[in-house]
Amino acid sequence: MNVFFEPKSIALIGASESFKFGYWTTEYLLQSDFKTYPVNPNKDTIFGHKTYKNVEEIPEDIDLAIIIVNNDRVLESVKNCVEKGVKGIIIESAGFAETGIKKYIEIQNEIERIAKTTGIRIIGPNCVGVTNFYNKFTSAEVDFSETLEGKISIIAQSGVLGNIFIDWGSNQKISFSKSITLGNKVDVDEVDMLEYLEKDPNTNVITIYLEGVKRGQELLKIFKKMSKPVLILKNGRSDIGSRAIKSHTGSIAGNDKIYDAIFKKFPNVFRVNDFFEMFNIAQVFANQPLPKGKNIAIITTSGSLGILACDLMEEIGLKLAILEKDTVKALESISPTWTSINNPVDLGPSLFSTFRPALNALFEDTNVDAFLYIFAVPKKPLQTFSIPIMPHMKDMKSLSNKYKKPIITCVFGSRWVVDYFLKYTDKYNIPIMTQINHAIKALKMMYDFKKSNC
Amino acid sequence: MNVFFEPKSIALIGASESFKFGYWTTEYLLQSDFKTYPVNPNKDTIFGHKTYKNVEEIPEDIDLAIIIVNNDRVLESVKNCVEKGVKGIIIESAGFAETGIKKYIEIQNEIERIAKTTGIRIIGPNCVGVTNFYNKFTSAEVDFSETLEGKISIIAQSGVLGNIFIDWGSNQKISFSKSITLGNKVDVDEVDMLEYLEKDPNTNVITIYLEGVKRGQELLKIFKKMSKPVLILKNGRSDIGSRAIKSHTGSIAGNDKIYDAIFKKFPNVFRVNDFFEMFNIAQVFANQPLPKGKNIAIITTSGSLGILACDLMEEIGLKLAILEKDTVKALESISPTWTSINNPVDLGPSLFSTFRPALNALFEDTNVDAFLYIFAVPKKPLQTFSIPIMPHMKDMKSLSNKYKKPIITCVFGSRWVVDYFLKYTDKYNIPIMTQINHAIKALKMMYDFKKSNC
Numbered sequence: 001m002n003v004f005f006e007p008k009s010i011a012l013i014g015a016s017e018s019f020k021f022g023y024w025t026t027e028y029l030l031q032s033d034f035k036t037y038p039v040n041p042n043k044d045t046i047f048g049h050k051t052y053k054n055v056e057e058i059p060e061d062i063d064l065a066i067i068i069v070n071n072d073r074v075l076e077s078v079k080n081c082v083e084k085g086v087k088g089i090i091i092e093s094a095g096f097a098e099t100g101i102k103k104y105i106e107i108q109n110e111i112e113r114i115a116k117t118t119g120i121r122i123i124g125p126n127c128v129g130v131t132n133f134y135n136k137f138t139s140a141e142v143d144f145s146e147t148l149e150g151k152i153s154i155i156a157q158s159g160v161l162g163n164i165f166i167d168w169g170s171n172q173k174i175s176f177s178k179s180i181t182l183g184n185k186v187d188v189d190e191v192d193m194l195e196y197l198e199k200d201p202n203t204n205v206i207t208i209y210l211e212g213v214k215r216g217q218e219l220l221k222i223f224k225k226m227s228k229p230v231l232i233l234k235n236g237r238s239d240i241g242s243r244a245i246k247s248h249t250g251s252i253a254g255n256d257k258i259y260d261a262i263f264k265k266f267p268n269v270f271r272v273n274d275f276f277e278m279f280n281i282a283q284v285f286a287n288q289p290l291p292k293g294k295n296i297a298i299i300t301t302s303g304s305l306g307i308l309a310c311d312l313m314e315e316i317g318l319k320l321a322i323l324e325k326d327t328v329k330a331l332e333s334i335s336p337t338w339t340s341i342n343n344p345v346d347l348g349p350s351l352f353s354t355f356r357p358a359l360n361a362l363f364e365d366t367n368v369d370a371f372l373y374i375f376a377v378p379k380k381p382l383q384t385f386s387i388p389i390m391p392h393m394k395d396m397k398s399l400s401n402k403y404k405k406p407i408i409t410c411v412f413g414s415r416w417v418v419d420y421f422l423k424y425t426d427k428y429n430i431p432i433m434t435q436i437n438h439a440i441k442a443l444k445m446m447y448d449f450k451k452s453n454c
Numbered sequence: 455m456n457v458f459f460e461p462k463s464i465a466l467i468g469a470s471e472s473f474k475f476g477y478w479t480t481e482y483l484l485q486s487d488f489k490t491y492p493v494n495p496n497k498d499t500i501f502g503h504k505t506y507k508n509v510e511e512i513p514e515d516i517d518l519a520i521i522i523v524n525n526d527r528v529l530e531s532v533k534n535c536v537e538k539g540v541k542g543i544i545i546e547s548a549g550f551a552e553t554g555i556k557k558y559i560e561i562q563n564e565i566e567r568i569a570k571t572t573g574i575r576i577i578g579p580n581c582v583g584v585t586n587f588y589n590k591f592t593s594a595e596v597d598f599s600e601t602l603e604g605k606i607s608i609i610a611q612s613g614v615l616g617n618i619f620i621d622w623g624s625n626q627k628i629s630f631s632k633s634i635t636l637g638n639k640v641d642v643d644e645v646d647m648l649e650y651l652e653k654d655p656n657t658n659v660i661t662i663y664l665e666g667v668k669r670g671q672e673l674l675k676i677f678k679k680m681s682k683p684v685l686i687l688k689n690g691r692s693d694i695g696s697r698a699i700k701s702h703t704g705s706i707a708g709n710d711k712i713y714d715a716i717f718k719k720f721p722n723v724f725r726v727n728d729f730f731e732m733f734n735i736a737q738v739f740a741n742q743p744l745p746k747g748k749n750i751a752i753i754t755t756s757g758s759l760g761i762l763a764c765d766l767m768e769e770i771g772l773k774l775a776i777l778e779k780d781t782v783k784a785l786e787s788i789s790p791t792w793t794s795i796n797n798p799v800d801l802g803p804s805l806f807s808t809f810r811p812a813l814n815a816l817f818e819d820t821n822v823d824a825f826l827y828i829f830a831v832p833k834k835p836l837q838t839f840s841i842p843i844m845p846h847m848k849d850m851k852s853l854s855n856k857y858k859k860p861i862i863t864c865v866f867g868s869r870w871v872v873d874y875f876l877k878y879t880d881k882y883n884i885p886i887m888t889q890i891n892h893a894i895k896a897l898k899m900m901y902d903f904k905k906s907n908c
Contacts, residue, residue: 024834094802141834146868158758160802163832167868209758235758237765248757248800274762274891275866303702304612304663304689308728311691346702348548348614378617380478380595412729414600414621437728 001188001196003088004123005132005178007064011055011086013039013077014069014093015046022068022092024141029066034137037062055080062086066129066139071095074125075107082118090139091124092159097184098126098248108186115187127183128159131166133176134202140181142166148426150175151204151286152279155193157182157211158248165275173425173432174283177202191218198226205285207231207278211248223266229285229449230269231278234259267452270445277441280433284442287429288406290450291370295321296443297362298344299355300374305412305436306344309372312440318447320344321368330361356395363399370443371400371407374436375421379414389420393428400430406446408439455642455650457542458577459586459632461518465509465540467493467531468523468547469500476522476546478595483520488591491516509534516540520583520593525549528579529561536572544593545578546613551638552580552702562640569641581637582613585620587630588656594635596620602880604629605658605740606733609647611636611665612702619729627879627886628737631656645672652680659739661685661732665702677720683739683903684723685732688713721906724899731895734887738896741883742860744904745824749775750897751816752798753809754828759866759890760798763826766894772901774798775822784815810849817853824897825854825861828890829875833868843874847882854883860900862893 015026015038029036030047037060038046041053052058055065055077065081067074067089074093081089096108108125115122123129129139136144140163147170154176156162162181169176178200180193190208197203206228213219223230236242237256263271272278296318300306310320320343323331331341334357345362347354362368373396375389393409400407408431411418418434425432433439469480469492483490484501491514492500495507506512509519509531519535521528521543528547535543550562562579569576577583583593590598594617601624608630610616616635623630632654634647644662651657660682667673677684690696691710717725726732750772754760764774774797777785785795788811799816801808816822827850831841847863854861862885865875872888879886887893 024838141832143834158756160756160830160832161758164756164830164867167833167871168866171869211758211761235761235765237769239768243796248761274889276888302612302614302618304615304665307665307689307702311689314693315691342697376614376618378595378614379621380597384478412622413618415625417621434730435728 001121001192003063003121004090004130004180005137006135007088007137008035009060009063010034010036011039011058011062011065011081012036013055013065013067015040015051016068017043017046025066025068025139028138032136055086056084058084063088065089067091067093069093071104071107071125075110078111078114078122082114082120086120088121089123090127090129091122091183092128092139093124094126096125108184112186122187123180124183125186126159127181128163129181131179133178140179143170146170148173148175149177151177151202152207152282153177153197153200153203153205154179154207154209155182155190155197156180156209157185158209159183161209161275165279168275169279172279173422174279175286175426185214189215191215191222194222194226194230198228203228205229205231205282207233207282209233209235209275211235220262223269226266226268227453228268229445231272231282232263232269233272233275233278234263268449272441276435277438280431280435280438281442281445284406284408284431284439285446285449287431288408288446289400289404290446290454291406291443292450293369294318294444294447295367295369296372297321297323297365297368297370298372298374299358299362300344300346300376301348302374302376302412303344303346303348305374305376305410306346309374309436309440310344312437316440316444318440318444321365323362324365324367327361327365331358334358355392359395359399363403363405368405369447370405372436372439372443373407373409374412375409375417376412377417379416382417382420390424393421393424393430396430397428406443408433408442410434410436410439455575455646457517457575458544458584458634459591460589461542461591462489463514463517464488464490465493465512465516465519465535466490467509467519467521469494469497469505470522471497471500479520479522479593482592486590509540510538512538517542519543521545521547523547525558525561525579529564532565532568532576536568536574540574542575543577544581544583545576545637546582546593547578548580550579562638566640576641577634578637579640580613581635582617583635585633587632594633597624600624602627602629603631605631605656606661606736607631607651607654607657607659608633608661608663609636609644609651610634610663611639612663613637615663615729619733622729623733626733627876628733629740629880639668643669645669645676648676648680648684652682657682659683659685659736661687661736663687663689663729665689674716677723680720680722681907682722683899685726685736686717686723687726687729687732688717722903730889731892734885734889734892735896735899738860738862738885738893739900739903741885742862742900743854743858744900744908745860745897746904747823748772748898748901749821749823750826751775751777751819751822751824752826752828753812753816754798754800754830755802756828756830756866757798757800757802759828759830759864760800763828763890763894764798766891770894770898772894772898775819777816778819778821781815781819785812788812809846813849813853817857817859822859823901824859826890826893826897827861827863828866829863829871830866831871833870836871836874844878847875847878847884850884851882860897862887862896864888864890864893
């Protein structure tokens with residue numbers, strides 16, 4: 001399976017210099033250090049590289065072939081790869097079982113048979129393949145100037161989506177390890193990838209976007225074996241959604257209630273509702289220590305948002321930590337009369353002077369297992385005062401490390417304020433998000449994960 | 455009530471040149487065209503303006519007094535305003551009933567009595583007052599260089615929050631009419647403001663953030679009379695949330711189930727879950743025509759997100775429109791084989807050439823009442839191709855106007871892509887959001903509103 005992420009030699013079948021699907025992959029790989037051979041019967045050179053009529057002409061062994069030719073020519077290309085002794089194939093071309101057209105369903109079935117009988121491994125068709133954020137190998141359209149190396153891996157059935165949420169995540173400073181888009185899954189599927197990622201030292205948490213499952217029993221087996229947390233977004237809950245899935249990747253969505261029941265059986269497997277939630281929670285799993293219990297302290301600059309957080313916590317089954325007497329005393333000694341000395345700790349406008357001592361007292365409190373910091377200050381005073389956000393984050397990091405307690409920061413208001421935090425999120429390892437409900441779900445899932453694994 | 459939004463003369467009691475609470479209001483009002491008299495016994499001039507020891511010294515009638523002095527000096531300032539014959543007061547100072555301290559509860563009660571017996575109208579204490587986005591009068595910290603005039607008004611119990619979500623909303627090009635923060639509500643409350651905004655020609659939709667209600671019966675009566683949609687975010691659903699509310703604005707949250715039952719009784723009143731949802735939905739109400747039915751067409755560049763939308767639509771009670779035969783034929787004639795010709799209409803990578811004719815055919819379809827457009831394209835191809843987003847939005851606007859059908863656009867991916875859309879959202883009047891669930895809730899609420907009002 002490693003051939004997909006660290007190929008020593010690549011054939012790019014359908015390489016193209018013209019602006020169409022496959023252009024960026026061609027341009028990126030031919031200009032990279034990855035040894036890439038363009039294959040295109042109509043060209044002598046592509047981006048200055050000698051171009052081969054056929055994969056078999058390439059004067060070297062090929063680890064990985066990426067196929068981006070028209071759907072009618074895919075089967076032939078696959079056969080050529082088998083002849084050549086290629087180890088793995090990514091078929092990006094679309095237009096197979098998802099069309100519902102008999103001819104293309106049969107071609108897909110034939111490719112499936114080839115994979116089974118020859119042992120060649122195939123990802124796709126109807127996908128954009130894989131990305132390795134460490135060595136920067138990709139068959140997709142990833143802008144590595146914006147991505148961060150991290151511990152989150154993604155398995156997505158859909159091609160485009162994998163890319164798009166990497167675009168989004170990178171803007172949020174969410175850091176990735178490996179991304180795999182599976183498409184119609186003639187061979188490699190989520191079971192293979194879970195097995196691979198469970199062993200991958202660069203992956204701490206696995207996110208999956210799933211439309212349908214073919215190897216149900218095997219999926220259950222691998223779920224049972226996983227030691228890493230798995231976050232699953234399963235579409236097609238509704239009848240109309242299920243029908244739409246069939247024309248997207250040709251999968252059968254299956255009964256959603258059964259999926260739900262199955263996912264709940266495995267303490268490492270968590271179902272999420274959308275991509276934003278999936279990646280926000282994954283980032284917390286990837287970077288924060290697991291909480292020892294479910295008692296949360298909320299530090300907030302906004303009473304209202306603290307209350308909203310309380311509502312969400314109670315609904316999900318977390319508890320508001322009952323602060324030790326010493327903590328309350330410490331908070332009283334630093335708080336002006338208008339701040340609340342209960343949990344949620346409402347620092348209000350006194351934030352500047354009270355944040356550090358309050359945080360210290362709260363981290364020391366053995367009744368507190370985890371933290372939610374809610375920052376909501378209007379832009380104008382922030383800009384005038386140059387509020388010390390960066391030192392705040394430094395404090396959070398050092399206390400979180402010292403006491404091994406997780407802390408998540410939710411930031412509200414203008415983009416300028418959110419960006420101020422995002423600027424330092426990776427340096428100080430403090431997850432930043434704008435949705436309190438994602439933060440609270442993350443704390444609950446981490447608690448559940450800890451309970452069942454440690 | 456108009457005195458709060460269009461004051462002809464203002465006394466700023468506690469005006470301050472030093473960097474503390476009240477600084478920005480002082481600076482803004484004294485540099486504006488609003489006739490503002492600073493009051494501060496310790497200063498002769500503030501920002502070059504003659505400063506009065508007491509409001510009674512001001513040689514002119516005063517419409518509105520804004521009080522930003524320390525909590526201990528508020529009662530005296532209120533009494534002075536009554537003597538002076540001031541029409542309205544905004545008390546921004548905090549430190550009253552929400553502290554739980556007897557002395558300050560009594561001061562608050564005394565101020566309440568003064569309002570009742572003298573007829574002077576008072577907003578607050580513990581708030582940041584009002585903002586009028588048309589004449590740009592504000593007692594809060596609003597950066598008018600970023601705000602847009604619109605039809606959404608906000609009633610928020612909490613001071614800070616009102617400001618913060620205006621910061622956020624303005625970045626999303628959400629456009630506002632009036633904002634009122636009520637704080638501890640000694641006099642003016644949501645009932646007064648609903649009455650006022652129902653008659654306000656610049657307000658089409660009212661959003662409320664509520665912690666507790668004092669005049670329950672009156673609120674029900676005004677709900678019954680409202681002809682405009684009202685979106686309510688009510689915090690304190692949980693026990694711990696309710697307790698936190700008491701120390702925030704001194705309100706009693708009340709039994710949440712009762713609130714829920716009450717809100718459901720009124721066809722114009724809709725409960726929302728958070729601020730993002732509230733403003734996204736309000737923007738649709740404010741700018742889009744109401745749908746005649748609940749049959750939705752989804753146009754998407756991502757099959758997966760189309761499926762997700764289907765799931766959400768079925769859950770909420772909307773229907774996927776069954777396209778007319780002519781529409782299907784028209785779509786077939788323009789679509790390459792790999793696009794889905796069912797609803798959701800998956801334009802996939804063929805987006806560039808097919809968007810306009812597809813949109814035309816779908817708007818003409820009498821089975822379609824409303825549209826959801828899901829745009830998810832990775833940044834790299836977008837940047838290379840310069841996809842014609844702006845013309846797309848122009849088309850959406852003209853078709854939406856012609857057929858009087860609402861359309862909402864959900865954009866996914868990198869910030870660069872979202873910004874590309876946001877740049878034109880107000881010009882072409884197409885609501886842009888990143889949460890499909892908000893878009894679908896908006897369509898459902900608009901349908902429900904239309905059904906019960908037209």
